[in-house]
Amino acid sequence: MADLTDAGLKRTPLHGLHQRLGAKMVRFAGWEMPVQYALGVMKEHLHTRSAAGLFDVSHMGQVILRPRSGRVEDAAAALERLVPVDLLGLKEGRQRYAMFTSEAGGILDDLMVAHRGDHLFLVVNASRAEADIAHMKAHLSDVCEVLPVSGRALLALQGPAAEAVLDGVAHGCKTMHFMDVGVFHAGDAELWVSRSGYTGEDGFEISVPSEKAVGLAGVLLARPEVEPIGLGARDSLRLEAGLCLHGSDIDEGTTPIEADLAWAIQKARREGGAREGGFPGAPRILRELADGPARRRIGFLPEGRAPMRGGTPLFAAEDTAEPVGEVTSGGFGPSVDCPVSMGYVATGLAQPGTQLWGEVRGKRLPATVAELPFRPSRYKR
């Protein structure tokens, strides 16, 4: 294991706790983060699905958009310039998935946007936080203050036991539904809670003042249902849940329609909608919505036990020369107990049941296009 001490990496407020818990730390998007704890990736994954897992996701960017007018709809309308999502239709206490698009229709980043009464609260990817903030400052400063939130950690508590555990600490959060947001108090700590996550399980994401983060994590970890979970299991959990990882499954070279994220573009922003277009890349994205994209993100199941990881070329037959696509994420799915992958193929080959071939170490191995998610999600709607 390379020494990370002098690598100039940022550390979260839970760094000391990770070390005490025996985490294996790795470099991730400029941060020193736990990839696994003593349980190991497989057991951490299964534990999250059967009880509850606590994740430190403090590396993610938390940003407040505060409207200069004091009217939150002004901030929502301004942010609509950058995302193909209906934010004027987002109600107070609710959150939506969104993506910053480029002029070419690619995905600069994906994010969550919450309506918190007098402002919008955004959570963006760690690797893109700096670029996202600059992007918003350049395009929204006339209407909003763009305020990176410093001094708050971000935890995620995920799994079937998450509700009971968190409600014991932040009373009342069990009444929330999927994608609700609210403020709760745990002792003297103000928690900004959303009922959401990145695992396909019911669960919560909790923004907590940095100086209270270790205390909160300690209280949650003291419950027998809760184990600390690293980035390794976070990745296999989100892969089974069919959720995209920016930088792998989506990036500037993929459009939201190719990425099968059309569900995130509400009617108001589509052709004929009240606020049709008006976001970067709208011509291409609306055209692909109407006519279908040339290629599409799919899930597929390799036959046998060999994982097909990101970068594996995909073919329509065992002997054709030209690839028809590529794997963008792949690995072993501990809950489905077989290898699972996501990737892009020509639209004609995207139907579930279609046979594909992935080339692994020079050998063509068969795989079958499957519905996403690989495992039914268990959100509390």
Add this chain to the structure above:
Amino acid sequence: MKFTEEHEWLKPEGDLVVVGITEHAAEQLGDIVFVELPEPDGSVSKGDEVVVIESVKAASDILAPIDGEIVEVNTALADNPGLVNEDAMGKAWFFKMKPANMADVDGYMTEAEYKDMIG
């Protein structure tokens, strides 16, 4: 038993040598989810990639530690790759080789030397 810098162990057994990976290596790799074994009938040269193991994190190659012929592979690993995490130094051997020259094994590290290397 002898040890390589690639974290393999070699155990002479009659005129054969049994090869596996060390507990330390298994721990570093994490949960093993797939093992691809060679055909048990080929001659190999030292440094040939003969086994592929995939953990939840990544794929790694196991190299032939010496010249010789692979005469038997541990088919139990294909069905239960997790055996490598449970018993790396015992039941989770990968293959048995008939060495071209048994003396090649002697050049590798003793257990004490290996332990020094991994710290």
